[in-house]
Amino acid sequence: MSNVCHGGRTIEMIETAASHTRTERDRREIMQGISKETLRRMYVDMVRTRTLDEKIKEMLNRGFSISEHSTLGQEAGPIGACAALAESDYIMPYHRGWAWAIGKGMKPHILLAELLGKKTGYNRGKGGPHLGCYELGILGRPGVQAAHLPIAAGVGLSMRMQGLDRVCVAFFGNGASNNANFHEGLNLAGVWKAPVIYFCENNLYQITCTMEETTACEDIADRAAGYGMPGYIVDGNDAIAVYDVTRQAVERARAGKGPTLIETKTYRWEGHNPIDRNAMGGYRTLEEIEEWKQKCPIRLMEESLLEFGCLKEAEIAVIKADAVAEMEKAAQFAIESPYPEREEYYQDVYAD
Amino acid sequence: MGRIITFSNALKEALSEEMARDERVYLIGQDLKYNVWGVTNGLNQKFGDGRVLHAPISENGFVSSALGSALVGSRPVVELMYSDFLLLAADAVADEAAKYRYMNGGGAFRVPMTIRAAGCGVGSGSGAHHAQDLEATFIHFPGLKIVIPSTPYDAKGLLKTAIRDNNPVIFFEHKLLYGTKGEVPEEEYTIPFGQAAVRREGADVTIVSWGYPLKKSLEAAELLQKEGIEAEVLDPRTLVPFDKEALRASLSKTGRLVVVEDGVKRGGVGGEIAGIAAEEMLDCLDAPVRRLGAVDAPLPAGRYGEKMMVPSVEEIVGAVKEIV
Numbered sequence: 001m002s003n004v005c006h007g008g009r010t011i012e013m014i015e016t017a018a019s020h021t022r023t024e025r026d027r028r029e030i031m032q033g034i035s036k037e038t039l040r041r042m043y044v045d046m047v048r049t050r051t052l053d054e055k056i057k058e059m060l061n062r063g064f065s066i067s068e069h070s071t072l073g074q075e076a077g078p079i080g081a082c083a084a085l086a087e088s089d090y091i092m093p094y095h096r097g098w099a100w101a102i103g104k105g106m107k108p109h110i111l112l113a114e115l116l117g118k119k120t121g122y123n124r125g126k127g128g129p130h131l132g133c134y135e136l137g138i139l140g141r142p143g144v145q146a147a148h149l150p151i152a153a154g155v156g157l158s159m160r161m162q163g164l165d166r167v168c169v170a171f172f173g174n175g176a177s178n179n180a181n182f183h184e185g186l187n188l189a190g191v192w193k194a195p196v197i198y199f200c201e202n203n204l205y206q207i208t209c210t211m212e213e214t215t216a217c218e219d220i221a222d223r224a225a226g227y228g229m230p231g232y233i234v235d236g237n238d239a240i241a242v243y244d245v246t247r248q249a250v251e252r253a254r255a256g257k258g259p260t261l262i263e264t265k266t267y268r269w270e271g272h273n274p275i276d277r278n279a280m281g282g283y284r285t286l287e288e289i290e291e292w293k294q295k296c297p298i299r300l301m302e303e304s305l306l307e308f309g310c311l312k313e314a315e316i317a318v319i320k321a322d323a324v325a326e327m328e329k330a331a332q333f334a335i336e337s338p339y340p341e342r343e344e345y346y347q348d349v350y351a352d
Numbered sequence: 353m354g355r356i357i358t359f360s361n362a363l364k365e366a367l368s369e370e371m372a373r374d375e376r377v378y379l380i381g382q383d384l385k386y387n388v389w390g391v392t393n394g395l396n397q398k399f400g401d402g403r404v405l406h407a408p409i410s411e412n413g414f415v416s417s418a419l420g421s422a423l424v425g426s427r428p429v430v431e432l433m434y435s436d437f438l439l440l441a442a443d444a445v446a447d448e449a450a451k452y453r454y455m456n457g458g459g460a461f462r463v464p465m466t467i468r469a470a471g472c473g474v475g476s477g478s479g480a481h482h483a484q485d486l487e488a489t490f491i492h493f494p495g496l497k498i499v500i501p502s503t504p505y506d507a508k509g510l511l512k513t514a515i516r517d518n519n520p521v522i523f524f525e526h527k528l529l530y531g532t533k534g535e536v537p538e539e540e541y542t543i544p545f546g547q548a549a550v551r552r553e554g555a556d557v558t559i560v561s562w563g564y565p566l567k568k569s570l571e572a573a574e575l576l577q578k579e580g581i582e583a584e585v586l587d588p589r590t591l592v593p594f595d596k597e598a599l600r601a602s603l604s605k606t607g608r609l610v611v612v613e614d615g616v617k618r619g620g621v622g623g624e625i626a627g628i629a630a631e632e633m634l635d636c637l638d639a640p641v642r643r644l645g646a647v648d649a650p651l652p653a654g655r656y657g658e659k660m661m662v663p664s665v666e667e668i669v670g671a672v673k674e675i676v
Contacts, residue, residue, distance in 0.1 A: 090424070123457030134460035139423055140452060147448055150413040154420025154428075161378065161402065162425060181443075184413025191408070348458030349494050351518040 011241040016221040016231040028308070030244045034083075036310040042083045042239050043301045043311065044319055046075040049102045050298060051323035055331050056098075056115070060274055064335075066115045067129035071097025073237070073269035076297035077201045079103040080242030081169055081262075084250055090137045090155055090168040092148040095129070096201060096268070100171055105136050108327055112334035120337040124344065139168070146176035149185030149198065156194025156259065167195040167253040169246070174263075175206030177220045183227075186261065190228035193258035197249045198229075200263045201236055207272045208283045224261035236264025237297040240304060267292035354537050360390040360530040362504035363468075366511035367392065367429065369540070371399050374427060377515060378403040380418055381431030381468075388433065389470050389530050411440035415467065419449045419520070422465045429515060434482045435469030435524055438490065449520035450495030466514040466521045473564050473614050474662055475528035479653035483527075485563070485615035485646070490522050491591050491624065497545060498592040500524040502566040504534035506589055509543030516542070526564040545590045548598035554582035557608040557672050560599065560625055562587050565614045565663065572668035581676050591621060599625070600633050607638035610671050614662040617645030639675040644668060 010024040031039065053071045060066055074097055082091065082103030093100040101111055106122065114121025114131050123131045132140035139155060142148050152170035159166050176182055177200055189196045200220045204211055217223065224231025232249075234241045242264060249260035269289065271279030280286065305311035357365075371377045384392040384404050396404035407414040411432060418428035432438060438445060445467065453461045474483045491498050497519055501507040507525070514521040551566065552573050561569035566587055573583040586602050588595055603609060609629050611622035622643035629641060644663035651658050663671075 121457075123455065126457055127455045130455050132456040132461065134456070139420075140456050140461065142448055143455075144443055144447055147416065147443060150410070150416035150444075151420035151423075151448065153413070154417030154422075154426075155424050156420075157417060158421035158424045158426040161421070180410075181412060181416065184408075184410035185416070187408060187410065188413055188417050348454050350497075351453055351458070351462045351464075 011238065011244060012235070013241070013245055014221075014233040016219055016224060016233060025244070027240060030240055031304065031308050034240075034243065038083055039305055039308070039310050042079050042243070043305055045079050045102045046099070046239065046298050046301055047319055048108070048323045048326065049075045049079065049097070049099045051320070051327045052098055052102065052108050052330075055327040056112075059331060064116060067273075069095045069097060069273050070268060070270040071099050073292060073297065074201060074203060074266050075099050076239040076301065077199070077236045077242055077264045077266055078171055080239035081171070081197070081199055081246040083239075084243050084246035085167070085169065088137060089166050090139050092139050092152045092155070092168060092170040093141045094145070094148070094172045094176065095141070096173055096203075101138070104138050106133060106138070109330035109333040112330050113337045116334050116337070117339060118334060118337035119340040119344065120333070124348070125340050126345065126348070146172060146179035146181035146185070148172070149176070149181050150188055152196050152198075153185045153189040153192065153194050156189055156196040157192045159195055160192065165195075165254045167197060167250050169197045169199050171199045171201065173206070174200060174202040174204070174211065174215065174220055175209075177223060178215055186223070186227040186229070186259070189259040193256060195253035196259040197246060197253060198259060198261045199246070200261065201266055202263050203266050203268045205272070205283070207276065208278055210283070219263060221261055221263035227261075229259045229261055231261040231263065233263045233265065236266030237295045237300060239297060239301050269293060354535045356533050357504055357536050358530065359504045359507050359532050359534070362508040362536050363391045363511055363525070364395070365536070366508045366515070367395060368398065370512055370515040371395065371403060376425060376427045377429060378405065378426060379429050379431065380405040380407050380414055382407055382409070382433050384431060389525070391470070391530070392431065411437045412444045415441040415444035416448060418465050419444060419452065419463055422463045423452070423461065427464045427515060429466045429468060431468045431470055433470055435472035435486055436481050436484050438467075438469055438486055438522070445496070445520070445522070446490065446493045450493045453519070454495060462518045463520045464518045466511070466517075466523055469522050469524045471527040472524050473526040473528065474651060474658040475526075475564065475655070477653055477655035477658060480650040483651050483658060485613060487524060487591055487613070488615050488620045488624070491621060495520065496592060497521040497590065498524070499545065499590045500563045501589065502529065502563050502587055504532065504536050506543060506549070508536055509541050510545075510589060513542045513545060517545070524563060528564045543589070546593035546595050548586055548588045548595035550584060550598070550602070551587050552583065552585040554584035555605055556582045557610060557676050558584045558586055558599075558602040558606045559610045559612060559668065559672070560586045560588065561612040562589065562591070563614070565612050568663065568665050569612050569668055571665045572672065575665065575669050576672055581672060583672060594628070596628060596632065599629065600636065603629060603633050603636035607636060608675050609637065610642040610644065610668065610675070612644045612663055612668055615645055616648065617643055618648055620645045642671040642675055644671055
């Protein structure tokens with residue numbers, strides 16, 4: 001992880017399958033290849049994600065029951081990846097945070113309603129944190145770690161069978177890469193040259209367990225080599241770097257060249273979830289947390305956009321205030337929404 | 353007398369017809385091109401390798417991938433070489449496929465997937481990991497449909513229905529049935545789920561049985577007839593949905609119930625059916641219910657040993673005589 005420089009003038013990409021070949025690309029040049037609209041949207045969505053997370057935290061403090069795994073510190077990865085996708089592409093998220101939801105276009109008020117189990121939620125209050133939205137190409141978020149990795153392989157297989165050029169991005173954490181489903185899923189995707197991007201956010205911990213305790217390799221991307229796909233390591237706090245590597249993986253997938261494993265190095269600022277009391281100075285040192293907070297993905301994006309001239313200093317406060325107002329309204333909507341009627345809980349077990 | 357074909361060929365016909373009818377249907381499993389059960393051989397030549405996929409030894413992985421493809425428009429038919437391997441794919445089947453639609457609030461989320469749980473049951477002496485009857489394990493999970501044919505006619509008609517269903521279906525195939533023969537018409541037909549078949553009529557006792565054990569129940573009924581006892585033998589054909597009407601109709605005639613399965617009796621399907629009868633049809637019952645199933649032990653290897661574990665024809669006769 002120390003190999004990855006953060007927020008410098010260049011973006012570093014290490015191709016692990018080819019014995020850690022390092023590519024440094026000019027950051028400004030990459031930004032020039034992205035529309036200003038997309039760059040701004042990425043920034044705004046990162047701010048909205050963080051604000052949503054803070055709103056959820058506030059709701060938890062007020063006593064609402066929400067299954068929450070904080071996004072704080074990990075906004076850049078899924079936002080950067082989703083920005084590199086077409087609307088018709090698919091994603092399969094995992095438990096960590098809400099950047100994937102905002103990045104793929106979920107509306108915070110419907111999302112929050114779902115998290116509260118309300119009938120106005122995306123899944124009529126029955127999925128809760130394990131939710132999807134077919135219309136947005138969000139194909140569900142199983143509550144079982146890594147379960148979606150072979151499911152995503154099948155999504156990719158079906159795209160090839162149907163001759164569609166859609167890709168599927170499956171997000172997961174470093175811990176899930178130790179599960180059989182990771183290995184079975186990546187092998188299947190590799191065999192089928194399925195248009196799937198396996199996107200691992202390595203935040204260095206598996207709840208309270210360290211990489212050393214649980215994972216027999218330092219870089220998850222190294223595992224790609226066994227499954228016939230390239231593996232890349234990028235700075236997960238740099239949305240531009242994530243966008244760039246994802247865009248390349250998407251191109252590769254659409255061209256029929258098969259899957260890619262991307263590993264981002266990142267860090268969660270908070271505990272695994274609200275009941276994780278040992279995240280601050282327990283299994284992680286306060287120094288380590290502080291060091292990562294210095295690499296704030298939103299601040300980095302802000303600085304990049306200001307320097308690049310597609311964001312003005314005065315706009316930042318407006319964007320943040322808008323996000324606060326949006327999330328307040330969203331929370332209000334969710335709180336005021338009704339629960340499903342009793343009989344609605346018994347529906348949708350079987351399709352017609 | 354119509355055309356007579358084997359159970360294996362009836363299944364093959366169902367697959368072939370559905371693959372021809374709907375290009376979204378594809379097969380995935382191990383050794384399908386050189387199939388141990390004689391079901392899928394030749395289908396790759398007919399439909400191409402792109403629709404008959406060989407899978408690695410990754411049961412949870414390839415069942416999950418089938419589910420993923422089903423979500424976005426494909427209609428996979430998975431073969432698990434032995435139904436025991438459902439346990440290897442238990443998360444994909446019971447946690448993901450069964451719950452996917454519900455957790456995602458219905459709508460466009462559908463899982464049209466058939467899992468052929470092949471080679472189930474005792475009969476080849478293949479031991480504790482290759483001979484279990486696991487219907488009971490999977491009727492427990494809402495969201496799944498559980499089908500278990502006992503004749504070539506049913507094998508074809510039920511498999512076609514399974515493939516056309518928009519839900520995950522587990523289709524149990526008993527290993528001793530593949531070679532059995534029966535009448536299968538050449539014309540197109542399907543068999544709806546949830547409709548039991550009366551395999552033998554009788555007024556004294558109802559024996560509920562399915563799959564291969566049904567044959568033992570029918571043999572027992574023959575022996576009982578010699579002693580003046582007329583047994584009705586009811587084949588549910590699908591355990592989920594279960595045809596309660598047919599059970600009630602039979603019990604209202606006989607007043608006595610024996611359930612026969614080769615799966616372990618404790619926590620078995622027999623308990624569920626007996627429970628339905630006790631809760632909802634006590635007015636029909638004139639005697640205690642009898643359940644027959646495998647003993648509380650893993651299956652030994654070898655044909656001799658496994659016979660010691662599951663109900664014999666004599667035991668079925670004995671159970672009936674206890675309550676008639």
